[in-house]
Amino acid sequence: MEVIPNHTQTVAGWAAMNESGKIEPFIFKRRETGVDDVVIKVQYCGMCHTDLHFIHNDWGITMYPVVPGHEITGVVSKVGTNVSGFKVGDRVGVGCIYASCLDCEHCRRSEENYCDKVTLTYNGIFWDGSVTYGGYSNMIVAHKRFVVRIPNNLPLDAAVPLLCAGITVYSPMKQHGMLQSGGSLGVVGLGGLGHVAVKFGKAFGLKVTVISTSPAKEKEARERLKADDFIVSSNQKQMLAKTRSLDYIIDTVSAKHSLGPILELLKVNGKLVLVAAPDQPVELPSFPLIFGKRTVSGSMTGGMKETQEMMDLCGEHNITCDIELVSTDRINDALARLARNDVRYRFVLNIGGNSKL
Numbered sequence: 633m634e635v636i637p638n639h640t641q642t643v644a645g646w647a648a649m650n651e652s653g654k655i656e657p658f659i660f661k662r663r664e665t666g667v668d669d670v671v672i673k674v675q676y677c678g679m680c681h682t683d684l685h686f687i688h689n690d691w692g693i694t695m696y697p698v699v700p701g702h703e704i705t706g707v708v709s710k711v712g713t714n715v716s717g718f719k720v721g722d723r724v725g726v727g728c729i730y731a732s733c734l735d736c737e738h739c740r741r742s743e744e745n746y747c748d749k750v751t752l753t754y755n756g757i758f759w760d761g762s763v764t765y766g767g768y769s770n771m772i773v774a775h776k777r778f779v780v781r782i783p784n785n786l787p788l789d790a791a792v793p794l795l796c797a798g799i800t801v802y803s804p805m806k807q808h809g810m811l812q813s814g815g816s817l818g819v820v821g822l823g824g825l826g827h828v829a830v831k832f833g834k835a836f837g838l839k840v841t842v843i844s845t846s847p848a849k850e851k852e853a854r855e856r857l858k859a860d861d862f863i864v865s866s867n868q869k870q871m872l873a874k875t876r877s878l879d880y881i882i883d884t885v886s887a888k889h890s891l892g893p894i895l896e897l898l899k900v901n902g903k904l905v906l907v908a909a910p911d912q913p914v915e916l917p918s919f920p921l922i923f924g925k926r927t928v929s930g931s932m933t934g935g936m937k938e939t940q941e942m943m944d945l946c947g948e949h950n951i952t953c954d955i956e957l958v959s960t961d962r963i964n965d966a967l968a969r970l971a972r973n974d975v976r977y978r979f980v981l982n983i984g985g986n987s988k989l
């Protein structure tokens with residue numbers, strides 16, 4: 633492993649060393665605390681489906697050893713001399729974006745997520761040439777711009793998936809006007825992303841319909857998540873009965889599927905947003921698009937300003953995620969279950985957690 637001169641702070645973490653995907657303890661170095669840096673003692677780290685793709689090199693871009701984790705919460709343990717917005721003891725988080733150029737049109741609009749030079753929190757290349765290591769570790773050093781404040785009323789464990797799953801659905805909801813009450817929202821797929829979309833929709837005053845392949849999820853959707861309606865997507869009669877009934881759809885399904893039947897659920901001029909990333913093209917028939925003047929768009933995470941705004945809104949509405957806490961000696965078991973989608977709805981690694989904070 634390449635040694636970078638100012639990387640002097642020793643960190644205990646967990647990494648996949650090769651394509652076997654097995655996670656093991658891994659000691660590494662992070663950079664010295666720079667003037668604009670915030671040092672965070674990591675307490676919790678969410679386990680996102682993306683972690684699995686990197687661990688197993690599914691996209692052919694993994695740089696081993698990879699320390700996954702881009703839903704990170706903890707407590708500030710040190711700040712650089714040029715940091716005024718954070719102090720030791722503050723409750724903070726880091727999400728998917730670790731750095732960007734700070735200077736392009738996207739960065740100036742706080743759309744760092746669309747910066748050409750965006751650096752992801754792990755398996756990215758930082759300004760100093762080092763490979764970024766994520767939150768499966770007990771400490772992280774981050775530039776102040778990419779640190780998010782966690783409202784005091786939100787627990788650091790159940791809030792952690794908001795940093796990826798939360799902002800991923802919030803950003804398109806804001807862009808397409810779903811923060812105003814009164815509209816109707818369909819959420820396709822009830823997993824990590826889907827369950828947050830349902831909670832946001834209800835908090836913003838939308839009528840929320842869950843669309844799922846699994847009839848077994850109806851009770852959960854209606855009773856616990858307070859969804860207003862539920863459609864089994866393989867039930868043609870149910871799908872037909874809801875034709876042209878929705879203003880918006882957020883599609884969170886990462887398996888290959890056809891958008892045709894889902895688009896028929898949208899009213900004329902309705903909007904569908906894809907937020908998951910099927911590795912094969914989705915089917916997009918032209919008829920439901922043309923005959924309903926419908927729009928299909930995509931969205932990838934969110935900018936830093938928007939992430940803070942989402943987090944503050946979650947504080948106001950008391951929105952957190954439904955999680956299963958995992959101890960660090962069970963990472964591999966949790967990843968195996970995650971690969972089977974056997975989680976309700978997010979695994980969160982307890983790295984140094986203190987629920988009293």
Ligand SMILES: [Zn+2]
Pocket residue numbers: 680681682702728796797
């Ligand atoms: Zn993620």
Ligand SMILES: [Zn+2]
Pocket residue numbers: 732733734735736737738739740744747748749
């Ligand atoms: Zn930029």
